[in-house]
Amino acid sequence: MHTIIEPFRIKMTEALPITARVERQRLLEAAQYNVFLLDAEHVTIDLLTDSGTGAMSDRQWAAMMIGDESYAGSSSWRRFEKAVRDITGFRHVFPTHQGRAAERVLAATRLRPGNVVPNNSHFDTTRANIEYVGAKAIDLLAPEARNLCSEDRFKGNLDLAGLERLIQAEGAENIPFCMITVTNNTAGGQPVSMQNIKSVKQILQRRAIPLVIDACRFAENAFFINQHEPGYSDRDLLEIAQEMFSLADAATMSAKKDGLANIGGFFACNDDYWAEDFRNLLILTEGFPTYGGLAGRDLEAVAVGLMEALEINYQRYRHATVEYVAERLLARNIPLVRPPGGHAVFIDAAAFCPHLTSSDYPGIGLVNALYLEGGVRAVELGSVMFGRPASEGVGEMPAPHELVRLAFPRRVYTQSHFDYVIEVLESVHRNRDAIRPFRIIRQPPFLRHFTAHFAIADN
Numbered sequence: 001m002h003t004i005i006e007p008f009r010i011k012m013t014e015a016l017p018i019t020a021r022v023e024r025q026r027l028l029e030a031a032q033y034n035v036f037l038l039d040a041e042h043v044t045i046d047l048l049t050d051s052g053t054g055a056m057s058d059r060q061w062a063a064m065m066i067g068d069e070s071y072a073g074s075s076s077w078r079r080f081e082k083a084v085r086d087i088t089g090f091r092h093v094f095p096t097h098q099g100r101a102a103e104r105v106l107a108a109t110r111l112r113p114g115n116v117v118p119n120n121s122h123f124d125t126t127r128a129n130i131e132y133v134g135a136k137a138i139d140l141l142a143p144e145a146r147n148l149c150s151e152d153r154f155k156g157n158l159d160l161a162g163l164e165r166l167i168q169a170e171g172a173e174n175i176p177f178c179m180i181t182v183t184n185n186t187a188g189g190q191p192v193s194m195q196n197i198k199s200v201k202q203i204l205q206r207r208a209i210p211l212v213i214d215a216c217r218f219a220e221n222a223f224f225i226n227q228h229e230p231g232y233s234d235r236d237l238l239e240i241a242q243e244m245f246s247l248a249d250a251a252t253m254s255a256k257k258d259g260l261a262n263i264g265g266f267f268a269c270n271d272d273y274w275a276e277d278f279r280n281l282l283i284l285t286e287g288f289p290t291y292g293g294l295a296g297r298d299l300e301a302v303a304v305g306l307m308e309a310l311e312i313n314y315q316r317y318r319h320a321t322v323e324y325v326a327e328r329l330l331a332r333n334i335p336l337v338r339p340p341g342g343h344a345v346f347i348d349a350a351a352f353c354p355h356l357t358s359s360d361y362p363g364i365g366l367v368n369a370l371y372l373e374g375g376v377r378a379v380e381l382g383s384v385m386f387g388r389p390a391s392e393g394v395g396e397m398p399a400p401h402e403l404v405r406l407a408f409p410r411r412v413y414t415q416s417h418f419d420y421v422i423e424v425l426e427s428v429h430r431n432r433d434a435i436r437p438f439r440i441i442r443q444p445p446f447l448r449h450f451t452a453h454f455a456i457a458d459n
Contacts, residue, residue, distance in 0.1 A: 004320040007313040008411060011058070017041055024372050032453035033438060035367050035377050044375030045413065045421055047406040050343045052256035052263055054410030057308060060260065060301045067297030072288050076296035083303040087238065088245040090268035092275035096286055097293030099216055099254025100125040102267040105285065106212070106252060109277040110176045111135040118166055119179040120158040121186035124385055126179070126214060128446045138166060145187050148337045148348055148401065153228040154193040156184030158200050172207035181214040182221035182244065186381065188403065189341020191224035194232065194243065201247045210249035216257040218244065219309035220342035223319060237310040250274065257343070260305030260410055264298050321418065322408060328422050334429050343407060349382060350402040353435050358383045358398035360437030364454055366404045369435050374424030378406050385449040
């Protein structure tokens with residue numbers, strides 16, 4: 001059989017809100033044209049993020065019922081620790097309430113002002129936590145990823161030559177650790193090859209620089225390696241994940257992605273000194289180290305979900321869903337990052353809206369148009385999220401690309417939902433000349449995309 005079906009059946013349904021266009025126009029105005037500020041009850045298809053928005057399995061719900069809510073040393077913690085250790089092999093495991101908490105404690109304990117942290121691409125909270133302590137977050141994306149339309153399979157790789165140059169320029173002593181994000185969300189959900197991780201490790205090892213993996217989509221990355229990297233087609237996803245982590249010294253993770261849970265994350269490492277520093281700050285800010293800001297029931301859900309994410313039939317279905325949408329959008333001449341990533345379809349908003357410049361924030365215009373047209377919520381990954389705001393006489397620096405991400409919640413929407421999204425995009429594309437420029441009228445100093453206010457620029 002050639003049809004890839006959902007490897008599950010639906011046991012419970014949730015009503016979707018259906019709104020009228022005139023109502024959506026009013027709601028966008030009230031939300032200051034920032035779709036983050038819309039109430040979920042007014043969103044029909046929510047593709048804002050795949051973080052914590054998935055549907056849990058019956059095994060996860062069953063595990064939650066035996067959650068041990070003891071403050072210290074619960075049995076739920078032991079099951080969580082075992083699952084993380086079985087996958088990563090790290091000796092020290094610390095739960096956190098989500099991935100950004102792990103990033104925050106790592107940055108606070110390991111970085112000082114002026115330090116440099118290279119990565120294939122830092123995502124928003126990773127960059128913000130690094131910069132908040134005065135360090136510099138440097139993106140070293142492989143050159144082939146600059147061409148959004150190329151069909152290279154591992155466009156999430158870290159630029160090896162760029163890493164060598166950075167170490168030479170900054171000095172190894174000023175680089176407390178290097179990161180690799182798998183898959184590379186900023187670059188269109190593109191995977192990182194095992195060979196690239198090995199090569200990065202070899203470069204770092206010669207200079208005694210630790211490697212930290214941002215592992216929130218580790219299972220999706222393992223699937224890409226299984227499907228497209230020579231020598232891995234007969235390896236199961238758990239083995240591939242174990243090999244990835246064996247090359248690292250530590251890992252941060254948001255379990256709201258490939259933990260298939262609605263909340264949770266962890267930090268894991270082998271270094272005793274790192275672990276002691278992390279433990280002390282964790283107690284101060286998150287909670288006792290055996291719960292780390294999570295209820296016992298959440299620890300149980302993550303422990304089960306981490307293993308479910310490594311099931312080959314689940315990954316095959318998830319990737320087929322992304323490819324289904326991407327193929328149909330490309331057939332309608334809608335410009336996308338190619339090949340499709342593991343968790344989302346990324347639209348090239350600059351090519352979609354050629355009449356707008358980066359300073360017009362085409363991604364914001366497009367996400368507003370998608371919501372107005374059909375109640376579909378997406379997210380801008382362009383100059384609002386990744387550009388540099390103007391400061392001290394220096395003008396705003398745009399992002400390298402103006403993207404809009406349609407992130408697919410796990411095990412939530414069916415094919416007809418995605419067919420509807422395709423129709424909405426097709427309609428917006430036909431009328432793309434009507435997409436308006438926007439300007440920012442209010443913004444916070446960090447992570448401005450979450451709460452910024454916008455206005456139509458030509459009003």
